[in-house]
Structure formats: C-alpha cells, structure tokens
Amino acid sequence: MKRRQFFMGSALALASTASPLFLRKLADASPQQKAARLPIMPTCPTDGEAIKLINAQMSRIAGVHACTRPFRHAGPRIEAELLGSKLVVHNYGHGGSGWSLSWGSSMQALRMAQAATPGLRTLGVIGCGPLGLTSALLAQHAGLSVRIYAKALPPNVSSMGATGLWSPDSRFCDLQHEADWAARWNEMARTSFDKYQQTAGLPGRLVEWFNGYKLSDTPFPVKDLYGSPPQTKDEDEPEYARFANDFLPPQIDLLPGGHPFPTRYARCCTSLMFNITPYASKLVADFLAAGGKVDIRAFNHPNELLTLPECTFINATGYGAKALFNDETVIPVRGQTVRLMPQPEVIHGLRAEQFLVMPRRDGLIVQNMDETGNFNNSNDAPDLVEAKAILEQAATFIARIG
Ligand SMILES: Cc1cc2nc3c(=O)[nH]c(=O)nc-3n(C[C@H](O)[C@H](O)[C@H](O)COP(=O)(O)OP(=O)(O)OC[C@H]3O[C@@H](n4cnc5c(N)ncnc54)[C@H](O)[C@@H]3O)c2cc1C
Known part of the structure; x- marks a missing residue:
C-alpha cells in the first residue's frame, strides 16, 4: 500500500471513531450552518513532503513583532461604568484570545450599551x-x-503581531475564575466561531481552515490543541482556565512508525487561522464603507471623553486601558512572532520542540511557544537573537523530515 494511501486509510478510521462531540454539534446545527461547515473540513493527514516546503531560513525574515497580551486574572473587563454624564462600556483585557473572541465579546459589550441607553443612536468606540x-x-x-x-x-x-490562531481560551482568565466565566465564555466563543464560518471562504482568504501537525517524542495529553500553551510557566504565572474548546474537528493521532516525521508521536489538528493583515484591513474598509468615522487621537485621562459629542462609548483600548483607566489588574504578557515572506504553497502548520509555524498567507509566522520571562513583562521591543534562535530550530527540525 502506498504511504499516502495508508495515511488516508488510518486517518479515516481514527477520525470516524474519535469525533462524537463534533459530529453531534454538526447534527445540532441548523441546516444553514451544516451547509456552511461541512465542505470546509480539510482532509487530514498529509505526508511529510508538504511540511518540508516550509522555508525557515534567516533570509526569509520579513519582520519581527513583539507585543503584550492584556491579561487579567479575573478575565476581560466587559462591564458598564458611568463617567459623569457619559456611559462607558469596557471591552478589554482578553489575554491571548482577543482575535478569537472579538465578535462574541463585542456583542456582549454592545448589548450592555444598548440596554443601558434605550434608543441609542450614536456610539463612540475607543x-x-x-x-x-x-x-x-x-x-x-x-x-x-x-x-x-x-x-x-x-x-x-x-x-497585528499576534499569531492568528483560533485560541479562544488562551490566557483568558485564571483557573479560580473559570467557573464564573464558563457560560459567558461559551456564548462569546460560539458567537465568534459562527461569525468566522461566515468569513472563511470569502475572497481574500481572510479566515481559513488549516491542518497543523504536532510532533513529539513523548505522548500527547488526551486533548491537546495545535497551539496549546507550554507547560513551562513563569513563577508568578497562574494556572489558566481551560474551557471546552470543542469547536474544532477531532484530532487525529498517526500511528508511531507509520508516519514520515522524525518523532515517535504525530498528531494532526485542524483549526482556524486569521490572515491578520487582509482581515484587519477588510474590517476597517467595511467600517468606513458603512459610513463610519475615524478620529485619530490619544487620550491621557478618561475625563477627556466628557468633551466628545457621543454620550455612550465602548472602551476597547486593550493593554492601553491599564494606563488610561488606571487598571492595575491588567498584566502584560509579552510575546513575539517572526514573520517570514509568504509561501502560498505552504498550507500546513507545524508544532514541534519549542516552535510553532502558522501557514499564514500574509507571511508564515514562527513563534517560540516555550519562552519564559514573559509574564508581567511589558517590553515590546523585538528580540532578534531569540528570533534567529527559534528560526534555526525550526529549519533544523524541518531538514530532518524524511
Ligand atoms: C504574541 C501574541 C500572539 C497572539 N496570538 C493570538 C492568536 O493567535 N489568537 C488570538 O485570538 N489572540 C492572540 N493574541 C492576543 C490578541 O492579540 C489580544 O488579545 C488582542 O490584541 C487584544 O486586542 P484589542 O483590540 O483589545 O487591543 P489592541 O489591538 O492593542 O488595540 C487597542 C486600540 O486602542 C488604542 N488605544 C490604546 N490606548 C489608547 C489611548 N490612550 N488613547 C487612544 N487610543 C488608545 C490603540 O491605538 C488601538 O487602536 C496574541 C497576542 C500576542 C502578544
């Protein structure tokens, strides 16, 4: 039997037994949702050749971006506050899940603004x-x-420096707050996931499904997603809440010895990715096309909002809320992504040793997932030594794929 045929056969066998929850969700979905979801499930797995296409040489670096995740132990701040005669609904502090949860979180913030201001006609968004x-x-x-x-x-x-992965429970809140958030998080994640199903497949490849391969010499935990955060943590870093991120198709474990990868264990995980450059640009364009106005200005104090014509605001200043609203509970969690020149032929991701590769269309993203020293670290200067080290690791690993 040819190697590829073998993979396809074993993958289908495993997939058919390993997915009751996902299949139940498809069965529960409305006919319209079913039509939207079924055709976009990619096939899995592939052989090693497709992974070997990833070119992680230094000469491919197009940019290195460091930024801070706005983490709060108690989870994002989505609540209303009166500021003099104005109403501010906060919508910040989403840790490592801001892209993923954006639609659902913003839906909750908007509902609050509308409930508190019946007949609301104009809104300011910070x-x-x-x-x-x-x-x-x-x-x-x-x-x-x-x-x-x-x-x-x-x-x-x-x-814009984010990885671009569907990661709705990444550094969302600490374990102590998990139960408080479960229902609300679920609604947020569901709203966002459904929204992304409407976007996946639109021209411009703004949001896409992709297969990522996790490779390891030690067995994987029973459930372990492609972009799962590392087990190594900083001393002051909490245990994070882990919600049931079962929006995704089942993972497929390839039989040891029956795959071309240089590790004993290999797992295929299907997920969603955001091609952030075109996606963000489309959001801005849609806003302007619908008559939205933009005012470029920096606020140094919340009272500056009192001088604006709108009476109701949504505050979405991310890490900026720490200084602007004096919210000391916002903790910066540094992260760095290395962007390589685009390689349209690369459609699979790779997670091995310490590195992660995302096959983004706007440039492959390589990230060190095992760095320490990031919690409570607001340094957003790119670290080129680290960038080169992680690329070297990825290039060396990829060269070993048979
Ligand atoms: C390395 C890394 C990888 C990540 N990967 C992912 C991922 O794969 N998937 C995912 O879902 N999330 C990811 N995240 C998390 C995600 O990027 C954040 O949760 C998200 O950036 C938060 O978005 P935001 O809109 O709240 O803030 P921002 O994007 O920071 O936007 C804040 C806005 O407020 C404005 N602003 C701030 N302060 C002021 C002020 N004083 N006056 C006026 N304007 C102000 C800014 O100019 C900006 O327009 C990652 C984060 C990092 C660091």
Whole structure:
C-alpha cells in the first residue's frame, strides 16, 4: 500500500471513531450552518513532503513583532461604568484570545450599551484593534452611527503581531475564575466561531481552515490543541482556565512508525487561522464603507471623553486601558512572532520542540511557544537573537523530515 494511501486509510478510521462531540454539534446545527461547515473540513493527514516546503531560513525574515497580551486574572473587563454624564462600556483585557473572541465579546459589550441607553443612536468606540473594530461593526449592523477614536489604526496596533490562531481560551482568565466565566465564555466563543464560518471562504482568504501537525517524542495529553500553551510557566504565572474548546474537528493521532516525521508521536489538528493583515484591513474598509468615522487621537485621562459629542462609548483600548483607566489588574504578557515572506504553497502548520509555524498567507509566522520571562513583562521591543534562535530550530527540525 502506498504511504499516502495508508495515511488516508488510518486517518479515516481514527477520525470516524474519535469525533462524537463534533459530529453531534454538526447534527445540532441548523441546516444553514451544516451547509456552511461541512465542505470546509480539510482532509487530514498529509505526508511529510508538504511540511518540508516550509522555508525557515534567516533570509526569509520579513519582520519581527513583539507585543503584550492584556491579561487579567479575573478575565476581560466587559462591564458598564458611568463617567459623569457619559456611559462607558469596557471591552478589554482578553489575554491571548482577543482575535478569537472579538465578535462574541463585542456583542456582549454592545448589548450592555444598548440596554443601558434605550434608543441609542450614536456610539463612540475607543480603540481600533480587533475589539474596537468588531464593536464598531456590530453597532453599525444594529443601525447605530459610529465614530472610532484611536491613537493608532491597523496595521499600527499591537494586535497585528499576534499569531492568528483560533485560541479562544488562551490566557483568558485564571483557573479560580473559570467557573464564573464558563457560560459567558461559551456564548462569546460560539458567537465568534459562527461569525468566522461566515468569513472563511470569502475572497481574500481572510479566515481559513488549516491542518497543523504536532510532533513529539513523548505522548500527547488526551486533548491537546495545535497551539496549546507550554507547560513551562513563569513563577508568578497562574494556572489558566481551560474551557471546552470543542469547536474544532477531532484530532487525529498517526500511528508511531507509520508516519514520515522524525518523532515517535504525530498528531494532526485542524483549526482556524486569521490572515491578520487582509482581515484587519477588510474590517476597517467595511467600517468606513458603512459610513463610519475615524478620529485619530490619544487620550491621557478618561475625563477627556466628557468633551466628545457621543454620550455612550465602548472602551476597547486593550493593554492601553491599564494606563488610561488606571487598571492595575491588567498584566502584560509579552510575546513575539517572526514573520517570514509568504509561501502560498505552504498550507500546513507545524508544532514541534519549542516552535510553532502558522501557514499564514500574509507571511508564515514562527513563534517560540516555550519562552519564559514573559509574564508581567511589558517590553515590546523585538528580540532578534531569540528570533534567529527559534528560526534555526525550526529549519533544523524541518531538514530532518524524511
Ligand atoms: C504574541 C501574541 C500572539 C497572539 N496570538 C493570538 C492568536 O493567535 N489568537 C488570538 O485570538 N489572540 C492572540 N493574541 C492576543 C490578541 O492579540 C489580544 O488579545 C488582542 O490584541 C487584544 O486586542 P484589542 O483590540 O483589545 O487591543 P489592541 O489591538 O492593542 O488595540 C487597542 C486600540 O486602542 C488604542 N488605544 C490604546 N490606548 C489608547 C489611548 N490612550 N488613547 C487612544 N487610543 C488608545 C490603540 O491605538 C488601538 O487602536 C496574541 C497576542 C500576542 C502578544
């Protein structure tokens, strides 16, 4: 039997037994959702040749981006606050899940603003990252006239340095707060996931399904996603809540010895990725096309909002909320991504040793998933030595694939 045929056969056998929850969810979905989801499930697994296409040489580096995840032990702040005669609904502090949860979180923030201000017609949104843009677009869809105030717009917001992976429970809150959030997180993740199903497949490849391979010499935990955070943590880093991220198709374990990878264990995980450059640009374009206004300005104190014409605001300033709203509970968690020149032929991701490769269309992303020293670290200067080290590791590993 040819190697590829063998993979396909064993993969189908494993997949058919390993997916009751996912299949049940498909069965529960409305006919319209079923039609949207079934055709986009990629086949899995592949052989090693497709992975070997990844070119992780230094000469391919197009940029190195460091930024901070805005983490709060108690989870994101999505709540209303009165500021003099104005209402501010906060929508910040999403840790490592801001892109993934943006639509669902912003939906909750908008609902709060509308509930507190019956007949709301105009809205000010502070911030133009994923949370600000989705807040603004949802408000427009609800018939509101919206102005975004922000000191920077994409591509100059820190979210542009993110990995771009569906990671809705990444550094969302600590374990102590897990139970408080479970229902609300689930609603947020569901709303966002459904929204992404409407976007996956649109021209421009803004959001896509892809297969990522996790390779290891030690067995994987029973459930362990492609971009799972490392087990190594900083001393002051908490245990994070782990919600049931079962929106994805089942993972497929390849039989030891029956795959071309240089590790004993290999697992295929299917997930969603955001091609952040075109995706953010499309969000901005959609906002402007719907008549949205943008005012570039930096606020140094919340009272500056009192001088604006709008009476109701959504505050989506991300890590900026720490200084602007004096919220000392916002903790910076540094992260760095290395962006390589695009390789359209690469459609699979790879996670092995310490590195992760995301096959993003706007440039392959390579990231060290095992770094320490990031918790409570606000340094957003790129570390080129680290960038080169992780690329070297990835290139050496890929060269070993048979
Ligand atoms: C390395 C790394 C990888 C990540 N990978 C992922 C991933 O794969 N998937 C995922 O879902 N999430 C990921 N994240 C997390 C995600 O990037 C964040 O949760 C997200 O950036 C938060 O977005 P935001 O809109 O709240 O903030 P931002 O994108 O930072 O936007 C804040 C906006 O507010 C404006 N602003 C701030 N302060 C002021 C002020 N004082 N006055 C005026 N305007 C102000 C800014 O100019 C900007 O427009 C990652 C984060 C990092 C660091």
